[in-house]
Amino acid sequence: MCGIVGYSGSRQAVEVLIDALKRLEYRGYDSAGIAVCGKELQVHKDKGEIAGLEETLPMLKGTVGISHTRWATCGRPSKNNAHPFVDCRGKFALVHNGIIENHIALRKELQARGHKFTSETDTEVLVHLLEENFKGDTHEALLESLKKVKGTYAVAVIRLGSKEVVAARKENPLVIGLGVGENFVASDVTALLNYTNNVLYMMDGESAVITPGSVKLFNESGGRVEREPTLVSWTVEDAEKGGFDHFMLKEIFEGPSAIHNTLLGNLNEIVTGDSIIDSNFSSVKIIACGSSYHAAMVGKYLIETISSIPTTLEFASEYRYSSGAKEMPLVILVSQSGETADTLAAAREARRRGCQTLAITNVVGSTITREVDEVFYTHAGPEICVAATKTYITQLMALYVLGMRIGHSHGALSHDALRLLRSELRSMPQYVREVLENAAAIEEATDMIVNARDVFFIGRNINYPTVLEGALKLKEISYIHAEGYAAGELKHGPLALLNPDMPVVAVCIRDHTYEKMLANLTEVAARDSPVLAIGYDDDTELSSVANRVIGIPKVKPIFTPVLIAVTLQLLAYYTARRKGCPIDKPRNLAKSVTVE
Amino acid sequence: MKAVVLAAGEGTRLRPFTVSRPKVMIPVGNRPILEYVVSALVDNGVRDIVLVVGYRKERIMSHFADGKKFGAKIAYAVQEKQLGTAHALTVAKRHLDGDFLVVAGDNLIDGRAIADLVGCRRVPAILVTKSETPSKYGVVQVENEKVVRIIEKPEAKIGNIISTGTYWLNKELLRTVEENVGRDMIGITQVLQSLIPMMALSAVHTTGRWIDAVYPWDLIGVNAAALTIRGQEIAGTVESGVTIKGNVSIGAGTRIRSGTYIEGPVTIGEGCDIGPSVTILPSTSVGDGVQIDSFSLVSNCLIMNNVDIGSHSHLSHSVLDDGVTISTGLAAPAGMAFAKVEDEFFKLERVGALIGEATEMGAGVVISPGSIVGSGCRIGSGVRVTGNLENKSVVV
Known part of the structure; x- marks a missing residue:
């Protein structure tokens, strides 16, 4: 888990790269780095938080750049293992979020051909592959390089002498921000909201070439893709502490309004509209990780209590490798961010097995929303603190609403009982306030x-x-x-x-x-x-x-x-x-x- | 220019509506009073706002956060103990520089009043207005637009121009205020009064809106004044057979069921379930997540969030705090009353019931006009309530 930012525009890239990166700090903070392309390609990186990097930051001049905040998975946190990585000739700089599974084999091949490695990371193979594959076009070289790797990635690359930021994603999020005379790319939309709320979500397998005046999007085979930008209604200020000592306390106190927002439009219309919940299934399986898994456990109790439909639970990381019994449950996936790698993989696996899938998530437009048949948004607003608070209770709210609908549509919950539950559920913001x-x-x-x-x-x-x-x-x-x-x-x-x-x-x-x-x-x-x-x-x-x-x-x-x-x-x-x-x-x- | 908004006080005379929130966060027209104050400042280009918070500050902070949602940039200064407005001002000191406005966060004020003050271009200045009940406030005697004397809560009739608690001050005065805090001077007005012999204090008269709620029943009038909706804004679902007249707003996710009759000005929040066949009459606001069941009538009421009103209830000139639950058939009619607050009696021409947060009622409860029912009370079926009930009373 890491955070990536890329910028190509007219202002000095450093300020944008650092500011946006700080908003991604929740994604990792054991080391950070930045690369800016001006007359030369300059890189500065170190172990520790972004604030520490900022203190020691030399003058980096240039209007194109990338930055990265790291949470170590391959290679311990250190200056050498921090991103960005540069190739042997110092022409490319690259940042990466994800895992290259075949990096050991690739590293041996590259070393055999004379490439010098400076880190223990899986990522570094990418920049050397890029160096080998470059024949004048960074985008082509990146696609060629990515063909050789197995694993997951969101990457951003800059090249000396070019205004381009080239990015690609597979199973890790990337979003492009559209500005005037400048464009951005980042792991998460919150990083960009200070600059623009006009964004393009990149789909799995897509790549992009970003310059100050243009954004070109490509599919997996390199063909052009046209997509309408999305306007994001969240604002950066949603993410500020607003008088509270910590985001966690602020977010706990936002519970009543978060619950209100989850129920809004879902409660009165609880049994109207088309939903896969009304389809025929004899069991429910809920899949999640971490706190979401605990919400899912509550979901199991309540679905079984309300609807008498057998409900099972699975960790996403287990389900995806399980053999799968002969059953066709309704699969409910719970992921706050909608980007949790294991849960995404489980969603794909569930669909491969022919199950109907429903995701409960907080982030509109997140990857999981495109992987499932139906989405229930919790609308809890952004959560910055690593510990889930308001998003946890809104996941419970979603499960109550779904459980009530399951119970009702499968004949276990009478209209009268539904009314009673609904009436009490409507008052939950008040009880949380108390x-x-x-x-x-x-x-x-x-x-x-x-x-x-x-x-x-x-x-x-x-x-x-x-x-x-x-x-x-x-x-x-x-x-x-x-x-x-x-x-x-x-x-x-x-x-x-x-x-x-x-x-x-x-x-x-x-x-x-x-x-x-x-x-x-x-x-x-x-x-x-x-x-x-x-x-x-x-x-x-x-x-x-x-x-x-x-x-x-x-x-x-x-x-x-x-x-x-x-x-x-x-x-x-x-x-x-x-x-x-x-x-x-x-x-x-x-x-x-x-x-x- | 910056503004300091004083929002730390509890508002004890407004209990029970301030049991879990500061006075500034009482909703009228479905927005906290403080939000009107912030809007009035923002409308005049005053975006840099320091909120002095204290009592139940989390309620303010989680609503306003850093202020961007309201077009403002809000910083917070915490007044741990409510030691008066002069002290409140000193805790905001580090945020202040040059000239600044000081505004009470608990009065319904509009942009025009702020514009009048800012327009006078004389510092220091105090905003004054006419009042029908001057004895509740500081009466200001003015000559040639200068303050001669301020008399706090005068018993004799000496004038009807009162201080609105809104000032335009500067850094030097802040220093003077600071020096005087602790010398028996708890109000900004007192400090200014003591300085009158030495300096000119301008009185700026406003005809803009300035309304204060001192006692619980005042909220009914303040709520009515805040209902300035124009036209019909309907975001929720309105079933066929509903009649909506006048200026009415209905929030998202709310369902108004068939046979319901609504006569504006009325505002209804988000996620409510109203009807079938409910009557809502003018100057009523209904908060978020409220349920009103069939054959109930609500007239000139302030209904806050997550209130549950069972069928066949009648509520007039009443205030219901968050989470009040009525099983069925509450009668809370309006009438003449002698209401009591802090051992003082008030004769009121027309008032209904004033009911605190999360109070629950059984079937067929009757509440006589002017009764103040505390928060968290449990009232059994068939009970007749006259007079006031303490918080958490159990009546069977």
């Missing part, structure tokens, strides 16, 4: 976990995934080791680990599992582990089994995962803040993972 209103109490509760080395999160049924997600949030931003566990499994092992220094966060909702949860808490209390319980705010029983209780508004149990998720997001946030962690950009992590 949780946010309780932020001070949640911040206080961090007393119990801020000094812990390990924390257990336990829950049952529909809130089992919620505790997995809560543990993930705590791990990723506060660096406290946390484990989510199904409460009933505690006695099959983990109970042995409990001690007075290991707090337990327990979700205890008054549903059919409530009595069992209380019994589990008694077991925990017997090991002297401090218990932080989360339950309905009118539950007076909890305080007798827990050291501290956080209340949530009383909604139907099926909707509690949303409110508890927000509670646990705040808990993780305030814990990390007290520990002074770099909340928005945790170490070793990147927002959307476009490598496999």
